[in-house]
Amino acid sequence: MALLFIITLLSLTGTMVASVSSITSCDAPLSNTTCTQANCTQPPCTMLCGQTTPYDSCEQQCDDSTCSAMKCDASGRCLQSCSRGTCQYMTCDANSCFQNCNRATCGVMKCVKEANNASYCEQAGGAEMICESETCRQTCSGNCSLTCTSSVKRCTQDCINGGICSFKCEAEQCKLNCEGNCTEIMPSTTKIPDVSASYTSGNSTAKSSGGRLQLTASVGLGLMFAAVAFM
Secondary structure (H helix, E strand, O other), X not given: OHHHHHHHHHHXXXXXXXXXXXXXXXXXXXEOOEEEEOOOOOOOEEEEXXXXXXXXXXXXXXXXXXXXXXXXXXXXXXXEEEEOOEEEEEEEEOOEEEEEEEOOEEEEEEEOOOOOOOOEEEEEOOOEEEEOOOEEEEEEOOOEEEEEOOOOOEEEEEEOOOOEEEEEEOOOEEEEEEOOEEEEEEOOOOOOOOHHHHOOOOEEEEXXXXXXXXXXXXXXXXXXXXXXXXX
């Protein structure tokens, strides 16, 4: 009987440990409107904030640990703070979205646009940012990419310390501040931005997805017909 009790107790304990490692809760519920995950003791940690209970702000602090994902739906602010750790993915639908990577490894940050949320999105030190917000900004020291969709009004990438950056912008206003080697990918339907306002320094290369190829083909056909007529 005692042996059966011990086996049952160990089984329940194992289930509880597995649940803690996979289910996210608020470590510091300061109020009914704030949810904070501050201690990732059993990595990787995932934070799902605002999925069932509405919150004004959500914060995930991943210090010296590994956070696999943060999915945040909040009326106010979402923050993923990664210091000397690893933050693999963040998706945000809030009025303000921030991902701050301090001596850390950060993967993808995506700001979605739903209803009236997602008006400002900023990534500092991350590798990739996909933004549908009203205003988007990415600051990195290299090996990063920023994609702004057509729903964006203002899109800015600051590529500092001589890094290699990729910038794809379909926004109304596109600005690339480059101190390294930057590549700007401009869809054929996007207005070409003011070069003086877009590139402050560094080596920048602009690429189009279709317009330049069509122009080259038209010129080539014109020259061919002219040569045939002359003969």
